[in-house]
Amino acid sequence: MIRWQYHHTGIMKAGKDMKRCILLLMLVMTACSGGEETLNPINDELRVAAYERFSENLQNNNGMTKERAEKEAFDYLVQRVAVVNRAQEVGIEVTEEEAMEMSNNVREKLENGKIDNAESTLKDIRNTMEAENLTETKYWEEYAKNGYKETLMIDKLKTYEEENALKPWSVRKKEIVKAFKSNESGRIESFREKVGLP
Numbered sequence: 001m002i003r004w005q006y007h008h009t010g011i012m013k014a015g016k017d018m019k020r021c022i023l024l025l026m027l028v029m030t031a032c033s034g035g036e037e038t039l040n041p042i043n044d045e046l047r048v049a050a051y052e053r054f055s056e057n058l059q060n061n062n063g064m065t066k067e068r069a070e071k072e073a074f075d076y077l078v079q080r081v082a083v084v085n086r087a088q089e090v091g092i093e094v095t096e097e098e099a100m101e102m103s104n105n106v107r108e109k110l111e112n113g114k115i116d117n118a119e120s121t122l123k124d125i126r127n128t129m130e131a132e133n134l135t136e137t138k139y140w141e142e143y144a145k146n147g148y149k150e151t152l153m154i155d156k157l158k159t160y161e162e163e164n165a166l167k168p169w170s171v172r173k174k175e176i177v178k179a180f181k182s183n184e185s186g187r188i189e190s191f192r193e194k195v196g197l198p
Contacts, residue, residue: 082180
């Protein structure tokens with residue numbers, strides 16, 4: 001099994017990469033909280049609480065209809081779990097230090113207004129802190145850090161797959177999700193029933 005240690009060479013390039021990381025973090029964090037033992041756990045299981053929270057967020061913050069939000073949340077979580085499972089399968093790991101470094105970097109850029117939409121992003125973060133009853137320290141040092149673990153894991157997997165499968169990530173990701181859906185069809189259908197989707 002291959003074990004990776006990730007170096008931050010270029011992960012936090014200014015501009016587009018930072019925006020992408022923040023958007024991914026917001027998706028991960030809004031999707032993954034809600035009653036699990038670990039605050040904002042890595043999304044390696046299909047969790048009803050994560051589905052409900054993400055669906056609710058899509059309705060409240062993105063103006064989606066209930067039906068569309070439920071479908072989007074379901075599809076998103078299945079894809080996310082498939083990719084995270086693949087990362088774990090090939091032995092990709094993220095250290096606490098890597099995740100904390102990313103959390104601190106994003107926090108600093110947000111607080112200094114060095115990211116587009118910093119004000120609205122900080123407002124969303126404050127809303128999450130309030131909803132989850134988190135202090136600012138607990139948010140950035142545990143909740144955000146744990147969300148970044150997953151984001152970094154997926155970034156590492158992208159690099160791994162591009163280097164080893166010799167295919168673009170967009171192609172390889174579709175293959176990973178398709179294989180997961182085929183291999184885990186029973187689990188996915190059980191999850192679909194739990195969340196009440198047709």
